[in-house]
Amino acid sequence: MKIGELAKRTGCSVQAIRYYEKENLLPSTRRSDGNFRLYDESYIEQLSFIRLCRGLDLSLSEVRQLLSLKNSPGADCDEVNYMMEAHIQQVEARINDLMELNDQLRALRSYCSDQQTVENCGILQSLSSSVDDRPTGDTHDRHNGATFSG
Amino acid sequence: MKIGELAKRTGCSVQAIRYYEKENLLPSTRRSDGNFRLYDESYIEQLSFIRLCRGLDLSLSEVRQLLSLKNSPGADCDEVNYMMEAHIQQVEARINDLMELNDQLRALRSYCSDQQTVENCGILQSLSSSVDDRPTGDTHDRHNGATFSG
DNA sequence: ATTGACTCTATAGTCACTATAGAGTTTAGA
DNA sequence: TCTAAACTCTATAGTGACTATAGAGTCAAT
Ligand SMILES: [Zn+2]
Ligand SMILES: [Zn+2]
Ligand SMILES: [Zn+2]
Ligand SMILES: [Zn+2]
Numbered sequence: 001m002k003i004g005e006l007a008k009r010t011g012c013s014v015q016a017i018r019y020y021e022k023e024n025l026l027p028s029t030r031r032s033d034g035n036f037r038l039y040d041e042s043y044i045e046q047l048s049f050i051r052l053c054r055g056l057d058l059s060l061s062e063v064r065q066l067l068s069l070k071n072s073p074g075a076d077c078d079e080v081n082y083m084m085e086a087h088i089q090q091v092e093a094r095i096n097d098l099m100e101l102n103d104q105l106r107a108l109r110s111y112c113s114d115q116q117t118v119e120n121c122g123i124l125q126s127l128s129s130s131v132d133d134r135p136t137g138d139t140h141d142r143h144n145g146a147t148f149s150g
Numbered sequence: 151m152k153i154g155e156l157a158k159r160t161g162c163s164v165q166a167i168r169y170y171e172k173e174n175l176l177p178s179t180r181r182s183d184g185n186f187r188l189y190d191e192s193y194i195e196q197l198s199f200i201r202l203c204r205g206l207d208l209s210l211s212e213v214r215q216l217l218s219l220k221n222s223p224g225a226d227c228d229e230v231n232y233m234m235e236a237h238i239q240q241v242e243a244r245i246n247d248l249m250e251l252n253d254q255l256r257a258l259r260s261y262c263s264d265q266q267t268v269e270n271c272g273i274l275q276s277l278s279s280s281v282d283d284r285p286t287g288d289t290h291d292r293h294n295g296a297t298f299s300g
Numbered sequence: 301a302t303t304g305a306c307t308c309t310a311t312a313g314t315c316a317c318t319a320t321a322g323a324g325t326t327t328a329g330a
Numbered sequence: 331t332c333t334a335a336a337c338t339c340t341a342t343a344g345t346g347a348c349t350a351t352a353g354a355g356t357c358a359a360t
Contacts, residue, residue, distance in 0.1 A: 004306065066274065069274065077274070084259050108206075115228075163317085166318085182338095
């Protein structure tokens, strides 16, 4: 099976598959005479595993860890648990952030009644007012927003 | 006031301020003899406005729109409302996605009881199983994930 | 032989910045 | 006055997980 068929059967894009290979999430395949990648059925499962993890918002680096654990069946699964726990907590923190954000947005929206001019718009007025009792911001970090210092 | 002081007083990084200028969210300033940017007090408010919007997860392009509306006080504020509405809906959709995701993650976590080997880990087993009745994924799009076709 | 569909690599772009290099400027103290 | 520290400047590369594109090659059918 060539890459296009694999893409179609897994719902991935062709470029994503090549990207996963480059990032060592999928092992390199043999190639045809014309240098086309040739996949066997096992790749469907492997790629589906990755897709599933991505659907759970796991980062590629987390998926890489899971894959490497999958390949050491004797190890115990502390690491899996630890990662899942950390991931869940991140997701929950993000949910809390967003819900707080949502409250603020709704409050803001309520400041604007119908058909006013921008000049009198409560939304813009509120956004332009002083910011003293607001949180410091930066609470809405992305999943892997590490500060890389090397 | 030089850029460092503005940064300190607003909680922005120096680079972010320069970035906002480059992206036309902040007007260019006059410069000192040595080509340093010089800001007056009004920039504190302007930058705070931007920060506040960003704290609400508004994209820079949305902030740009708000700023340009702020500068046409006679216009009516339909556009503000429309944008806020769309933004709120995006945030709420994202919250719903994440809550569904969270349920899945918690279910997954419950499959692993204490101290098992990877081989027997319910989490990995579940992730490796077939994917038939799962959603198609790609529901967790980022804020501005437009497909630019130009 | 040619068309069209597919594939290849390499590269640039997305977003909102951060980090760095290498240069110049200003300020304080010796 | 010299110098060192602290600051600023521009320009460029990097972040994540891809998408989009260019320009070339491959393959099957006509
Ligand atoms: Zn995670
Ligand atoms: Zn209004
Ligand atoms: Zn928005
Ligand atoms: Zn387990």
